[in-house]
Amino acid sequence: xxxxxxxxxxxxxxxxxxxxxxxxxxxxxxxxxxxxxxxxxxxxxxxxxxxxxxxxxxxxxxxxxxxxxxxxxxxxxxxxxxxxxxxxxxxxxxxxxxxxxxxxxxxxxxxxxxxxxxxxxxxxxxxxxxxxxxxxxxxxxxxxxxxxxxxxxxxxxxxxxxxxxxxxxxxxxxxxxxxxxxxxxxxxxxxxxxxxxxxxxxxxxxxxxxxxxxxxxxxxxxx
Amino acid sequence: xxxxxxxxxxxxxxxxxxxxxxxxxxxxxxxxxxxxxxxxxxxxxxxxxxxxxxxxxxxxxxxxxxxxxxxxxxxxxxxxxxxxxxxxxxxxxxxxxxxxxxxxxxxxxxxxxxxxxxxxxx
Ligand code: SF4
Ligand code: SF4
Numbered sequence: 001x002x003x004x005x006x007x008x009x010x011x012x013x014x015x016x017x018x019x020x021x022x023x024x025x026x027x028x029x030x031x032x033x034x035x036x037x038x039x040x041x042x043x044x045x046x047x048x049x050x051x052x053x054x055x056x057x058x059x060x061x062x063x064x065x066x067x068x069x070x071x072x073x074x075x076x077x078x079x080x081x082x083x084x085x086x087x088x089x090x091x092x093x094x095x096x097x098x099x100x101x102x103x104x105x106x107x108x109x110x111x112x113x114x115x116x117x118x119x120x121x122x123x124x125x126x127x128x129x130x131x132x133x134x135x136x137x138x139x140x141x142x143x144x145x146x147x148x149x150x151x152x153x154x155x156x157x158x159x160x161x162x163x164x165x166x167x168x169x170x171x172x173x174x175x176x177x178x179x180x181x182x183x184x185x186x187x188x189x190x191x192x193x194x195x196x197x198x199x200x201x202x203x204x205x206x207x208x209x210x211x212x213x214x215x216x217x218x219x220x221x222x223x
Numbered sequence: 224x225x226x227x228x229x230x231x232x233x234x235x236x237x238x239x240x241x242x243x244x245x246x247x248x249x250x251x252x253x254x255x256x257x258x259x260x261x262x263x264x265x266x267x268x269x270x271x272x273x274x275x276x277x278x279x280x281x282x283x284x285x286x287x288x289x290x291x292x293x294x295x296x297x298x299x300x301x302x303x304x305x306x307x308x309x310x311x312x313x314x315x316x317x318x319x320x321x322x323x324x325x326x327x328x329x330x331x332x333x334x335x336x337x338x339x340x341x342x343x344x345x
Contacts (some may be wrong), residue, residue, distance in 0.1 A: 008291065009288065009292060010291060013292075024337040040246065042251060043246045044246050044288070046244050046293050047246065047249040047250060047253050048249065048288050048291070049292075050253055051249070051252060051253050051292045051294065052291075052292035052293060053330060054253075054331050055292065055293050055294060055330045056293075093280075107301060134328075140300075
């Protein structure tokens, strides 16, 4: 999933400093699962903003709403009746950064991101998430025991480890596992160590960002 | 045990403090409570394994939010008290009341909302 975290409340308060009434919109997709922008987090941020502004003697009306998703136009369209003539100064989106862009595309009202969209990853345990993929557009992890050296090696090495790997940890931080150590262990476990012997060819990055923003078109799904 | 505790303390029953979430504490503050505390079982004695540890983490999260919005984090607190320890229950009620009195009334207190809330609680 897309993993995100809420911006500091101080930064958000500065964004809304001039507003009197805002629509705070959550998303029931990835950001609900990573506890950053679902109904629950909308409630918490809404309450925090109201408390802060009431304390300043300059109340802010925060209307809370959560959409099924903010990355599909049919759900973003559902905001139309709320935004028609209700005097909102801005929309605050608690979706990943796709959400505010979809809202901005559809409505002529200032839109602010409440989250920092951080990575594609998964939960290691309750309350802990880590990065697992960098969406390079041409997955090659089967060559590395199913582990991604692009997202999970600090230098994205195809032929690791580098000289900095020590005690299973990456030289960048003792907090980071050296993925190349894990790849080696995994290949030994699978009895496929020989597969690591040849030098892995230079990766074709044309599927990544080199052609600008990417798009997927599926004719079979069009209506 | 006919123990007295300050009458300003309003009790909200929950099946386990693990049920208490960040939003519950924030809503109390938002609607004008001068302080809120969670009285959970002693650590290691939760009937639902670790509800009181979860409550403690959530209280810490609320303290952080209060700090960020410019309120005193001391207005929320987590206490551990055994269900059979009446005297300690009364003691923490007094301790929290004194602490909140020292901080003064919440700047969010809205007399009308407050009255309605108290009425609903009774
Ligand atoms: S190889 Fe590319 S697509 Fe596969 S996990 Fe790594 S970054 Fe993601
Ligand atoms: S120590 Fe390991 S993870 Fe870190 S940069 Fe070197 S090979 Fe990559």
